[in-house]
Amino acid sequence: KLNNTIKTALDNNLNYKIAIKNIQIAQTYVGQNQSALLPTINATYSSTRNQPSKNASNSPFSNSQIYNLHQVGLSASYELDVWHQIQNSINQAKANVNLSKADADVVKLTLISNVAQTYFQLAALNLSIENFTQQLEAAKEILKLNEDKYKSGLINIEPVEDAKTQLENIKTVLNNLIKQKQLTQNTLAYYLGKYPEDFSLNPNTKDFIVDTYAKLIPPQIPSSILTQRPDVKEAMYNVLSYAYAQKQALANFFPVFNLTANYGYASTNLSNFIENASNVWNFGLNILAPLFNYKKNTSIYERSKLQYEQAVLNYRNTVINAFKEVDNALASYKKDSQALISYQKNYQSAKNLYDIYKAQYEAGTVDYITYLNYKINLLNAYYNLINQNLLVKEDVISIYNALGMGLSN
Template identity: 85%
Template sequence: MRHRIILGLTLAAFLSSCALYSSPKNVKVQIPSKFEYKINSTNSTLSQNWWENFNDPTLNNVIKTALENNLNYKIALKNIQIAQTYVGQNQSALLPTINATYSSTRNKPSLNQNLSPLTSSNKIYNLHQAGLSASYELDVWHQIQNSVNQAKANVKLSQADANVVKLTLLSNVAQTYFQLSALDLSIENFTKQLESAREILKLNEDQYKSGLINIEPVENAKTQTENIKTVLNNLIKQKQITQNTLAYYLGKYPEDFSIKPLIKGFDSQIYAKLIPPQVPSTVLTQRPDVKEAMYNVLSYAYAQKQALANFFPVFNLTANYGYASTNLSNFIENASNVWSFGLNILAPIFNYKKNTSIYERSKLQYEQAVLNYRNTVINSFNEVDSALASYKKDNEALLSYQKNYQSAKNLYDIYKAQYEAGTVDYITYLNYRINLLTAQYNFINQNLLVREDVISIYNALGMGLSSD
C-alpha cells in the first residue's frame, strides 16, 4: 500500500511537471473566410497611414501632433516600459542572490557563561566579521521561468493595448477634424440662409404695412428666421465644443488652440477610391484588440502554471563564506575563515487549501480570458461588417442627396434668371435660394457621415499601425 501511494505521488508529480514545462496551447477560433458585405473599391493600393489618402495636409499635421502629444497614448507607451521592467525583475530570480556583510563589535563576556571560543578570558575583546552569502532557488518546477514568460506576454499585451489606444486616437482625431470642416461649411451655409430669411421678413413686413398682404406671411417669415437663427447658434456651439475636443486629443488646452480645417471635397468627393480593396478576413487577427486578448490568454496560462507549481517543494541552495577574528591584523588569514553550504527544501504542507484556491482561480481566469478572446474576434467581424454596411447604405443615400442638391441648384438657377429678367419677385427668388442652401446643408452632413464610415472601416480593419 505504501509503495502504491509513493508511486501515485510520483506519477502525479511527473504529469504536473509536464504541464509546467510545456508551452501553452494555442486557442483555436473558427473564423469566416470572408466578410458578409462586399463593396466596390476603385483603388488597388492604399497607404496604411490611411489619413494620407484624403490628401489633406492640415489633417496630416493634426494626426502627427496627436501621436506626439496625446497624453493617453503616452501613458499607454509608458505602460510598455513598465511591463518590461517586470521581465528583468522576474529573470533576476534565475540568478543567485549574493550578499556581502561586515561587522566590527566590542564585546565583554558574561562572568556567568562559558567563554567565547574566540577569546581565552573574560576580558573585553574586539570581534571583526566579514562574509559572503549566496542563495539560489533551483527552478525545478519551472515556476520562475513561467513567471518570466508571463512577464514577456504582458509586455506584448501592453504593446497591443498601446496600439488599441493609437487606432482609437487616429479615428477620433480624423472624425473630429472632419466634423469641424463640416461645421464651418454649415455655419457659412446657415449664415447665408439667415441673411435671405431676414430679407424675406423685411419685404413681407413692408408689404403688410402697405396693405398688400395679410399678417400670415409675416408670421411665417418670422418663424423661419428664428428657426434658422436657432440652428445657427447650435452650430456655433457645436463647433466650439468640437474644437475643444480636438484640442484635448492633441494634448493642448482649448485656450491655446485654434485651427482652420480645409473644407474641400464636401461637394465632390468620390469615396470609392478611399475604400480598401477586398481583404481576407484573416487580416482581423492582426487587429491590436485581438492581439491584446490573445496575449491576455497567454499571460493567464503562464499564471496558471505558476499556481500549479505552488503544490511542490521549493529547493534552495545556500552558501556562506567569511572571516571572523578578534585581531584586525590577521583578519583575512586562512585560520580565520568560516564557511557553510547546504540545501534547503521548503515543502508546502499546511497551505493546501490556499494553494488550491489560487490554482482554481487561475484556471477560471484563464477560461475567462479564452472567452474574452473569442468574444473579441466575433466583435471584430461585427465591427467590420457593420462599418461596411453603414458605408454602403450611407453612400447610396449620399448619391440621392447629391441629386437633390443638383435639382435644387437647377431650380435656383432658373428662378435667379427669371428674377434678373423681372418675371418673378425677389421673395420667390430668395425662397429658392434658401431651398438650395438647405439641400446643400443636407448634402454636407451626409458627406460627413460617409467620411466617418470610411474612417470606421480603416479602424475596424486595424489600419494605421505601419509606423510602429
C-alpha cells in the same frame, strides 16, 4: 493638414503617453523576473564587543575578558528552476509587455479615428455655419420685402408671419451650429493635449464634398485581417499571460530547491585581520516542501484556472465583437453611400431650379422673393449634402478602425 493634426495628437495626447509608459513599466517586470535566474550574492560585515560568561568552562578567554569580534563574508544562494516557475514568470512578464503594446495600439487607433472624425465634424460645421449665415441674410431680405408689401397693403399678414418664423428657425439652427463648433473644437483640443482656451483650428474645407469614397474601401477583405486588430491582440496576450500564471500556481505544489554557500573570515584583531583570521565556509542544498499550505495553494491554482478561462471567454467575445463592428461599419457605409447619391441628386435638382429662377429674376419675369426662396432651398439642399458627406466620411473611418487599419499610415 489632417495628417499634421494627427501627428500632433500622437505627440501630445496624454492618454497615449500613459499607454506608452505602461509598456515601459511592463518591461521592468521582465528584467525583475529574469534576475531570479541568477544567484543572489550578499556581502556581510559585523563588529561586536563581547564578554563571555564567567561560568563557561570551555571559554578560550581567561578571566572572562572582554574582546572584540570582527566578521566579514560572502553568501550566495541560487534557486534551481526545476518546475519552470521562474521561466513561466518571465514568459508571463513578456506576454504582459505585448499586452501593453497592444493596449497602446488600441489607444493609438482610437485616437487617430477620433481626431479624424472630429476634424471632419469641425470642417462640416464651418461649412454649415457659412451656409446658414447666407440663409439668414436671405431670410432677412424676404422678411423686409414682405413687411414693405404688407405696409403698402399689397399682401396680408400671413407671409410676414411666415417670414418671421423662417428667420427665427434659421437663427436657432445657426446658434446651435456655433455652439456645436465650440464644443467640437474643445474636444479636438483635448485629443491634441492642448488647453481649449488656447486652441483654434480651421480645417481644410476645399475638398469636403467628394464622390470618391469607394476607392478608400479595401476590396475583398479577408477575415484574417481581424487578427491584426490591437484589441484582438490584447485579448490574445491576456490569455497567454493567465496561462503562464496558471503554470506558476501549479508549481506551488512542488518543493523548492535552493543551493546555498557562505565563505568568510572572523577575527578578534582588526589591525591584522587577514593574517590572524579564521576562515569559515559552508555549502549545501536546501529543500523547502509545502506541507500545511495545501488549501492556500489550491485556492491560488483554482483562481488562476478561472482567470485563464475568463481570459479565453474574453478573447472569443472580442473576436465576435470585431466581426460585428466590421459588419456594422460596412452596412452603414453601404446605406449612407446610397443616401449620398440621393442627396447629390436633390442638390442638383435644387441647383437647376435655382439657376432657372435666377435667370427669370434677372429677366424680370419673377419677383425677388421667389428668387430668394429658391436660393434658400438650394442652401438647404447643400446643407443636407454636407451632413451626408460627413456621415460617409465617418463610416470610412469606422471601417478602418474596425479592421485595425491606419496604425502605421
